Amino acid sequence: MSSRLPEFIDPRRLASQGGGYSGTVKLADLPRLSEALLDTAGNAGFSLEFYRDNRNRARIKGEVRAELVLECQRCLEALVLPVDAVLDLAVIQVPEEADRLPESVDPVWVEEDTLRLLDLVEDELILAIPQVPRHEPDDCGTGSYTPAQEEMVSQGQEDDASDRPNPFAVLAGLKSDK
Ligand SMILES: [Zn+2]
Numbered sequence: 001m002s003s004r005l006p007e008f009i010d011p012r013r014l015a016s017q018g019g020g021y022s023g024t025v026k027l028a029d030l031p032r033l034s035e036a037l038l039d040t041a042g043n044a045g046f047s048l049e050f051y052r053d054n055r056n057r058a059r060i061k062g063e064v065r066a067e068l069v070l071e072c073q074r075c076l077e078a079l080v081l082p083v084d085a086v087l088d089l090a091v092i093q094v095p096e097e098a099d100r101l102p103e104s105v106d107p108v109w110v111e112e113d114t115l116r117l118l119d120l121v122e123d124e125l126i127l128a129i130p131q132v133p134r135h136e137p138d139d140c141g142t143g144s145y146t147p148a149q150e151e152m153v154s155q156g157q158e159d160d161a162s163d164r165p166n167p168f169a170v171l172a173g174l175k176s177d178k
Contacts, residue, residue, distance in 0.1 A: 008114045011091045014050035015058035021117060022047035027066065030122040036129055038078050039069035046121045048087070058091035060108065064124045070133040075140050083128040087120070 005023050014020075027033060028040040044066035053059045064085045072079040089108045090101050098107035108115070134140065 005117060007116060007118075009117050010113045011050060011060065011108070011110055011115045012058045012113065015052050015060075015091065018051055020047065020049035020062070022062075025118055025121060027068070027125075030118065030125070033068075033122050033125050036126065037069055038071040042067060042069075044083075044121055044125060048117075048120060053090075059105075060087060060089040060091065060120065062087045064121050066125055068125065068129065070129065072135045072140060073132050074134045077135075077141050079133050079135055081129070081133065083125060085124045085128050087124055089120075091115075 005021055009021075022045075024043040024045045026040075027037065027042050027044060030044070034040045044064060046062060046064045048060055048062035051059055051061070064083065064087065066083050068081045068083055070079045070081055071077075088105050090097075090105050091110050092098055092101075092107045093109075093111065095107075095109060098109075101107055108120070
């Protein structure tokens with residue numbers, strides 16, 4: 001395994017030679033992933049191995065680990081998603097080749113001879129993010145939004161309402177004007 005990380009690799013040649021890369025990358029350096037994160041601090045660790053399988057296909061095996069901080073879509077608080085993804089990929093030249101792969105193997109379409117190494121890592125992390133990230137119901141906090149609202153309501157009830165209009169009365173007035 002080499003520790004020097006090239007930006008681009010030739011996955012077919014690497015597979016023929018047999019080689020791999022491992023290392024870490026800052027989450028903030030993965031722009032497509034960062035867009036989906038609430039907090040881009042931290043790193044992703046990865047190790048990737050390239051080889052030819054018994055059908056002479058260029059294959060990539062490895063793993064990607066990170067802790068992603070997402071925004072819970074229910075309470076809007078931080079949600080930490082530990083990712084420990086195992087990759088099992090086959091490099092294909094034309095999309096039709098994907099149909100001939102075993103179901104457990106994912107295709108990586110590389111038309112030319114170059115693949116951006118960190119795209120493999122970034123794609124895997126993006127795939128690990130649920131479409132609607134949410135805490136487990138028991139862990140889902142009420143966040144700061146709801147207590148603030150409750151405070152507003154209770155203050156309104158405690159105050160002598162004579163010096164300001166009841167917001168609900170104003171609303172009712174607007175409705176009756178229609
Ligand atoms: Zn939540």
